[in-house]
Amino acid sequence: MYGIFIAFKDYQPFLGFWDSPFVGLKHFERLFNDSNFWMLFRNTLILATYNILFFFPLPIIIALMLNELRFEFLKRTIQTLVYIPHFMSWVVVVGIAYIFLTTEGGIVNELLVRLGGEKINFLISNDWFRTVVTLEVIWKETGWGTIIFLAALAGVDPQLYEAARIDGANRLRQLWHITLPAIRSTIIILLILRLGSFLDTGFEQIFLMLNAMNRDVGEVFDTYVYSVGISQGQYSFSTAVGLFKSIIGLFLVVVSNYLAKKFGEEGIY
Template sequence: MEELASRSGTAGTAAGTRTGVYRNNALGRLKRDKWLYVLLLPGVLYFIIFKYVPMWGILIAFQNYQPFAGFWRSEWVGFEHFQLFFQNPDFFKLLRNTLILSLYNLLFYFPVPIVLALLLNEVRLAIFKRTVQTLIYVPHFISMVIVASLTYVLLTTEGGLVNELIVKYGGEKIDFLASPDWFRPLIILQLIWKESGFGTILFLAALAGVDAEQYEAAIMDGASRWRQLWHITLPGIRSTIVILLILRMGDILENGFEQIYLMTNALNREVADVFDTYVYFMGITQGAFSYSTAVGLFKAVVGVVLIVASNWLAKKFGQSGLY
């Protein structure tokens, strides 16, 4: 018994010593890197104030929220708003439109920044490379209102450049802006033009981290540029592609309110209505705050589930994933 007590005492002393060492090391690192933590503070405060504190607002998804009554005095209705949403005849139309746009996004927009980055990586003339990079970055900083206005000027049937060219070469005018068949292609083309250049930044950074010695060894073995691309370059940025794809899966029900809203009109609304615009119309124009919050919470939960599932699937195939 005495020996057991002695061992327990020794173990407790050792554990206490380790805890003290860890605490001292943590305090030492905090003191040593204090200015780095000071620089970190604005970002932390931003997320706390603008991301985490507003999450209390999801409470109204389970209430019949009345602004004059506030959060705590409004009537609690549980999942009533979710039931109304799922039973709404527009639910499947909204889901279909949202998923089709997201599928187009994955198929046509997502690969474009990768292809651009690979092409730019092969350019050896530095001046030309920087010029092209600048030109394709610029649209990212243009407001979506300006993009929609440019689209209107180019495609309108009343003097639009594209339709004038079609007529000049013997064709008939096409009402791009009002046609439901053209709505989704226009949205994806706008997205590609505006964001694909800026999206190359991460892939170019990943390409810069690929070991140059692998290329040298491949050249010595007689590998062509295509073989180098397939066996060295793409595997080198595969983890970046997978991570961005996982994050994109979390936004599968997010199509961007501003762009969709600006391009929607009475003639293409049947294919243009998505969850983002539905939340706006129900919450802002009709004042159904609790109902629109329930719709937004549904989107968020689906996004989290898809991120977790995509991350699990990526790990099953041997990728690192997000965590």
């Protein structure tokens, strides 16, 4: 953790960590005064919000659906199929997206034309960039995210379901009154932890999807740090940006944990 002090120094590798000159908040002032700061903050915030709203609930939904399957072979087959994308690199995932979405023979655009519509250039469109990025995250990581929730569901006492059936509760009532309350604490803990990395939108995926046409809506802190900080050897500035993101994540964790405890949940500490 002592490495974060680089953010307050003008770090020079040949001088070393301790002998590099101390510059205080210089790098933070540079970040906040940068003409691109609000664009970066807006883009990062929107993509992070998309992930929370559209991606985070899906592993829960998939886990609940898999839990309702009574044919073990079918359940395991579906689990395997939804897990596989997690093991693909973002290079492969983005490559698949290009094949599907390109205007030069892409499956999606060919289908649009056959249905009487016009081709859409998804790959350079500002309107479609965030949607495509979010869909890629959903396809790649949703299956892997179900593992923890399936493990939590495995711990639910079967006698609760038997008692509910005797009382006349159908499958939907059992889901609402037994299954969801049983995994509620797991959902809240994972949500709090997810908020800790709220502004981490993923460098590799965004970097591969960026081009000159969609940079206004796609450039985020992670890619900015790479292009301005790492590529030019400005390690102190890069650390300052990372520390800024971490402080926001810490704030969100503390606030969300406080709210969780206020509403009677355990929280993470």
